[in-house]
Amino acid sequence: MRDLRTAAPRRALGAALMAAAMLSFPCGDAIAKLLSTQHAPLFLAWARYAAGAAFVVPALLLTGRGTYVPGIARGHVPIQALRAAFAVGAVSLYYLAIARIPLADAVGAYFVAPILAALLSAAVLGEALGPRRLLAVGVGFAGALLVARPGVTMGAGTAYALGAGGCFACYMVATRARAQSGSPLATLAFQYVAGVLLLLVPALLHWSVPTVAAWLLILLMGLVSAVSHLLVIAAFRLAEASLLAPLVYLELLGGTLLGLLVFGQLPAPVTWLGIALIVAGGLVLIERRPHAEGGTE
Numbered sequence: 001m002r003d004l005r006t007a008a009p010r011r012a013l014g015a016a017l018m019a020a021a022m023l024s025f026p027c028g029d030a031i032a033k034l035l036s037t038q039h040a041p042l043f044l045a046w047a048r049y050a051a052g053a054a055f056v057v058p059a060l061l062l063t064g065r066g067t068y069v070p071g072i073a074r075g076h077v078p079i080q081a082l083r084a085a086f087a088v089g090a091v092s093l094y095y096l097a098i099a100r101i102p103l104a105d106a107v108g109a110y111f112v113a114p115i116l117a118a119l120l121s122a123a124v125l126g127e128a129l130g131p132r133r134l135l136a137v138g139v140g141f142a143g144a145l146l147v148a149r150p151g152v153t154m155g156a157g158t159a160y161a162l163g164a165g166g167c168f169a170c171y172m173v174a175t176r177a178r179a180q181s182g183s184p185l186a187t188l189a190f191q192y193v194a195g196v197l198l199l200l201v202p203a204l205l206h207w208s209v210p211t212v213a214a215w216l217l218i219l220l221m222g223l224v225s226a227v228s229h230l231l232v233i234a235a236f237r238l239a240e241a242s243l244l245a246p247l248v249y250l251e252l253l254g255g256t257l258l259g260l261l262v263f264g265q266l267p268a269p270v271t272w273l274g275i276a277l278i279v280a281g282g283l284v285l286i287e288r289r290p291h292a293e294g295g296t297e
Contacts (some may be wrong), residue, residue: 014239018247021231026107026254028224030262031217033098039208041095044218046203047210048091049195051222052188052229060189080187083174084194090167092199093160100157102265107255108274109158110165111144114245117169121241124173128240136246136284143277144252146270172248175233176241184233188226249278 032044039047090110097106115137122129210218235244252275259265267275 011239011243014235014237014244015247017231017238018235018244019250021228021235022248022250023254024224024228024231025251026103026258028221028228029094029098029103029107029255030258031221031224032095033103033263035210035214035217035221036095036099038214039210040206041099042092042199042202043206043208045088045092045095046196046199047218048095048221048225049088049192049199051219052226053192053196053222054219055223055226056185056189056192060185063185079174080190081194083171084191085198086167086171086174087191088195088198090164090171091195092202093164093167097157097161097164100155101161102267103259103263104252104256104265104267104271106157106161107252108144108271108278109161110168111140111249111252111278112162112165113168113172114248115141116166117172117241117245117248120169120173121176121245125176125241132284133243133246136281138281139284140246140249140278140281143249143274143281146274146277168248169245172236172241172245176236184230184237187233188229191229192226246281249281252278 028048032041032048035044094106094110097109101109118129118133118137121127256267256275259267
């Protein structure tokens with residue numbers, strides 16, 4: 001009983017941190033979309049990692065904690081590298097998407113991620129995936145399909161966003177696999193440095209010189225990204241991937257609001273229906289009794 005009482009608050013805190021992260025991510029995406037009118041998406045993806053590293057690496061060094069030597073000895077570097085590669089793929093494809101289609105549509109299309117992450121976490125990590133969670137991700141995924149409408153309005157931008165969702169699903173599962181050991185700050189620093197290196201050649205091929213105002217926006221984008229990712233990493237240290245995955249749908253709400261306020265892009269009626277289903281899927285997951293003593297969700 002004591003373990004159950006301890007686990008429930010940890011899982012609730014993990015869910016809260018994940019929700020905060022998902023609501024902050026669209027702010028960085030909106031900045032990237034603003035800058036995409038003057039800079040190539042792959043350059044912006046590299047700039048996001050470079051700006052994030054400029055905040056995270058000094059913070060890691062100042063804390064004096066989180067060395068990677070123990071991680072190398074335990075063989076954790078390969079999973080960290082794989083995790084970073086999934087993150088780079090997700091960011092790069094997503095930036096290619098938002099340069100072509102409205103922000104809300106791009107966010108909606110890449111929401112293949114939660115259902116894939118929930119299923120992969122069961123297959124790869126052995127986490128429980130009961131009927132309640134399957135219902136939550138299934139309803140949310142149906143809403144995401146209405147937003148994306150593949151085969152009806154799908155073009156290159158939507159295809160990029162769907163690919164980003166697949167990469168992000170793998171990233172979430174890899175994050176959960178690595179999250180229980182090591183410092184979150186060190187984990188994020190590894191991810192940013194790897195992203196800078198992996199995207200350096202594409203960035204050089206699409207290089208452009210930002211203005212002072214653009215550099216400030218890039219730094220802000222990096223800061224938002226760093227804080228959001230730290231929240232995600234901390235969340236996965238507290239709760240399982242199949243619980244946290246449907247909360248990614250909150251990013252669609254933030255993306256829709258910013259798309260309207262910043263870019264004046266109002267989703268179509270069928271998109272609103274998709275958003276309603278996404279919210280319903282989240283409510284199916286959240287409306288639960290954490291003090292329950294047995295069974296699967």
